Amino acid sequence: MTVRKDSAPATRHTEHTTRIKAPPDAVYRIVADVTTWPVHFPPTVHAVRLSGDDRAERIRIWAFANGAPRTWVSERTLDPDARTVEFAQAEPSAPVAAMRGTWRIEPDGDGGSHVVLVHDYAAVDGDPDALALIDRAVDTNSGAELDALRRAAETEAATGLTLEFSDDELVHGPLEAAYDFVNECDKWPERLPHVLRVALTEDEPGLQFMEMDTRSPDGSAHATASGRVCVPGERIIYKQTTTPPVMRTHNGEWLFEPAGDGAVRVTSRHTVVIDPEALPEAAGGMDLPTVRRKIRETLGANSRATLRAARRYAENERSGA
Numbered sequence: 001m002t003v004r005k006d007s008a009p010a011t012r013h014t015e016h017t018t019r020i021k022a023p024p025d026a027v028y029r030i031v032a033d034v035t036t037w038p039v040h041f042p043p044t045v046h047a048v049r050l051s052g053d054d055r056a057e058r059i060r061i062w063a064f065a066n067g068a069p070r071t072w073v074s075e076r077t078l079d080p081d082a083r084t085v086e087f088a089q090a091e092p093s094a095p096v097a098a099m100r101g102t103w104r105i106e107p108d109g110d111g112g113s114h115v116v117l118v119h120d121y122a123a124v125d126g127d128p129d130a131l132a133l134i135d136r137a138v139d140t141n142s143g144a145e146l147d148a149l150r151r152a153a154e155t156e157a158a159t160g161l162t163l164e165f166s167d168d169e170l171v172h173g174p175l176e177a178a179y180d181f182v183n184e185c186d187k188w189p190e191r192l193p194h195v196l197r198v199a200l201t202e203d204e205p206g207l208q209f210m211e212m213d214t215r216s217p218d219g220s221a222h223a224t225a226s227g228r229v230c231v232p233g234e235r236i237i238y239k240q241t242t243t244p245p246v247m248r249t250h251n252g253e254w255l256f257e258p259a260g261d262g263a264v265r266v267t268s269r270h271t272v273v274i275d276p277e278a279l280p281e282a283a284g285g286m287d288l289p290t291v292r293r294k295i296r297e298t299l300g301a302n303s304r305a306t307l308r309a310a311r312r313y314a315e316n317e318r319s320g321a
Helices: 024-032 034-040 128-154 175-183 185-191 288-319
Strands: 002-007 011-020 044-052 056-065 068-079 084-091 096-107 113-123 162-171 195-204 207-215 221-231 235-242 247-260 263-274
Touching (some): 024 084, 024 113, 034 247, 044 221, 113 128, 175 235, 175 288, 185 207
Antiparallel strands (some): 044 056, 084 096, 235 247
């Protein structure tokens, strides 16, 4: 990867580049579909299209910057023929005053792709300390995104690496109580036997960062860290920023839906991408089907335990117990 930075007193122009052993069209598809970014790009927790189409769109992104969760709205112009995506933050998150840039995906002459990620940005009030903070975030995130884009594009054709599954529970209690149980994860060590420790930070309402130690059914302990986007009474989306070595990414969602007759359906969804470079060493010699089964069993067991506890909590709220 190469980086070029041009400086001015209160603005920056940066270019990060990389080469990818995958066709330009395959690389462009990943960049263009922002809804898949949480699966592919480590900094991104959640991303949605607010309006528009495959030529011009308005999107909201929730992502980590310098270790803290942030959210902003961007407008993007997409050109599949030129394989470019231009973006500009419509609602920057302080200390960013302005942020725009371009993704350019070009043939490298050898069947692969040359990718350039351009950023132009400024800090609020031209603050040099804030600009330095943005410098670090752009540099770190750009490097992580280009590396993740390379890995995603080069392994796109591999089968069996992505695992998606869900568990659910019918709750005969208030939706708000079920939601509160999952939202108040700092209370999980008191409420869930498999949770040993939780450290929760929520500097901005609805944007959480949690560190958690859990115990698996086989007795082993695991430390994880996650960014969470909380939509009251509707859903909690999360992205693990610290995962076991065998997982490249782990994204999840808690969904709360009325189920009729005063009941609520709570669903736990998981999307895991297995790291082929970590097999078989990090998996203890297990083959891919065994790794998939082990991940399903471990994550599913913890989710089901949380779902059952949320059901009991909400139903006790209804009964006044």
